[in-house]
Amino acid sequence: MTLGDISGIKPPTVFIVDDDQGSRQLLDDILSGKGYAIRCLSSGELALQAALDEPPDLILLDVMMPDMDGFEVCRLLKENPATRFIPVVMVTCLNEKAMRLKGIAAGADDFISKPIDTTEILLRTRNLLLVKQYHDFLKEHAGILEQQVRLRTEELEKAIAELKSTQQQMAQQEKMAMVGQLTAGIAHEINNPIGFIASNVGSFGKYCEKLLIFIEAQQEALLSGQPDRRQADLVLEQRRQLKIDYIMKDIPEMIVETQEGVDRIKSIVRDLKCFSRVDESEQKLSDINQCLESTLNIAKNELKYKAKVRREYGELPQILCYPQQLNQVFMNLLVNAAHAIDSQGEITVRSWSAGERIFVSISDTGCGIPAQQLSRIFEPFFTTKETGKGTGLGLSISNEIVRNHGGEIMVESEPGKGSTFTVSIPVSRPNLPQKAAERQA
Ligand SMILES: Nc1ncnc2c1ncn2[C@@H]1O[C@H](COP(=O)(O)OP(=O)(O)OP(=O)(O)O)[C@@H](O)[C@H]1O
Ligand SMILES: [Mg+2]
CATH class of the missing domain: 3.40.50.2300 (Response regulator)
Known part of the structure; x- marks a missing residue:
């Protein structure tokens, strides 16, 4: 109508x-x-x-x-x-x-x-009916409009959900690409302890052989009834030849060393598992210093040839967050910092809290960012790295993650001197999902 x-x-x-x-x-x-x-x-x-x-x-x-x-x-x-x-x-x-x-x-x-008065009644009737018809017309169209708005809202909600899932997939892909980049380093980190564990196990084998020979010699002496001086000297000679005293001193040290190696591998595997896992949908109360430590652990090899890493951790309250997502942010900032350093430099990881926020800054003594690029680094696909080295998604995804936590990433940079990326996140957010907040309470 x-x-x-x-x-x-x-x-x-x-x-x-x-x-x-x-x-x-x-x-x-x-x-x-x-x-x-x-x-x-x-x-x-x-x-x-x-x-x-x-x-x-x-x-x-x-x-x-x-x-x-x-x-x-x-x-x-x-x-x-x-x-x-x-x-x-x-x-x-x-x-x-x-x-x-x-x-x-x-x-x-x-x-x-x-x-x-006939004219009056006809006129007023006509006018009021017209007004009523206009009213009906508007009402009907308001209904149609309302329905259209509802349909559009549903379409938009669907599109937003799809976008979110695409974003999550992209974030996951970026994360896995980063793990790919770091694989050689991680393999090296695991290989190192495996190397000395293998060598220790070899030595253990040899030590066991010698200990068995020595135990047998002792047993022979004991079984001969009253062991005489000559037999005792023979046993002592074997103890010297087989280096039993050295073995007895070395074994506990080797056990400690082997245990340390096993622990290191365990922690790398744990950090890696935690880092590469598809993100959990639940938030957790987390210690951000611990998150930094496990991320540094995975990135260790990538960083150690480029920079000396300094840690200046302050006391932080635990925050309710998605820890794997924040690890991904720290990892990207750390890898970016390492890439910015040409030969040798320094990366400083600081954390502190102030007011109702916690802060993490990652500074490098790398190449810095020219002023005209500074406004573009958070754009998706903006990269100055050669093809295959960077997709340019790291900072845009990191920024999104931090914003989802109610926080922000700030950057200060001086070309030729270095850059500092500071992540600030509120300790608690008013819009936290109620359930997650209750669970942690
Ligand atoms: N610490 C830094 N020092 C100097 N330049 C940096 C630093 N961090 C980021 N940049 C600049 O910002 C660009 C975008 O960084 P971003 O992390 O988004 O992507 P990328 O590192 O190039 O690729 P990737 O997707 O693998 O992370 C980099 O290519 C680089 O030019
Ligand atoms: Mg990056």
Whole structure:
């Protein structure tokens, strides 16, 4: 329906409500043949019921009626949301101001005075019906608009969910690419302890052989009854030849060393598992210094040929966060710092808390970032690295992760001197999912 053809759809319904048969007939005569569907009702109660059953487009309502007067009928009609929008014209011979005010208070939309003037009634009826039709038109279109908005909102929500899942996939891919970059270093880190564990196990084998020979020599001496001086000297000679004293001193040291190697491998594997895991959907109370340590552990080999790493950890309150995601941020900042250093430099990892926030800064003595690039480094795919070395997604993903934690990444850089990236995260966030907060409580 458009505004141009609103009169052509279905004849508007007009109620004529009057207890007097003559007055009803008069109004009916005036309005019939004008394209309206007319219904005459002889009391207020009947009018109210009929309006509820099938709301008309206009009610011409007599004021003076025996059981329920027009004011009351009008008030009830306007009180009910189902009938509130039906225009009510009060037909009255009372021309006094007070009565009109009473009618306005009851919600009347217009007045027609008795004796009835045909032109006046036709004009007012037409005008009020037009207003009602415009109202209906707007209401209907508001409904259509509302539905369109709802549909668009659903579409948008779906698109946002898809985008989020794509972002998560991209973040995961970036993370795995980083693990790929670090693989050689991690392999080296694991190989080192494996090397000395293997060598220790070899030595253990030889030591065991010698110990067994020595135990047998001792046993022979014991089984010969009363071991004499000669036999005792023989055993002592074997002890010297087999270097039993050295073995006894070396074994505990080798055990400690082997244990350390095993622990190192265990911790690298644990950090790696934690780092590369698809992100958990739950937040955890985490110690960010510990996160930094395990990330440094994985990146160790990547960093150690480029820089001396200095740790300046301050005391931090535990924060509710997605630790693997933050590890990914720290890893990217650390790898970026190492890449920025040409031959040898220094990387300083600091952490501190102030106010209701914790801060982690990663500074390097690398090449720095030229001013014209500084505003672009957080853009997705912005990279100055050669193809295959960087995708340019690291900082944009890191920025997204930190923002999801309610925080921000700040950068200061001086070309030729180095850069400092500072991550700041609020200790607690008001918009934390209630469940996660409760679980940690
Ligand atoms: N510490 C830094 N020192 C100097 N330049 C940096 C530093 N960190 C980032 N940059 C600049 O910002 C660019 C974007 O970094 P970003 O981490 O987003 O991507 P990338 O390191 O190039 O690739 P990747 O996706 O593998 O991380 C880098 O290519 C580099 O030019
Ligand atoms: Mg990077």
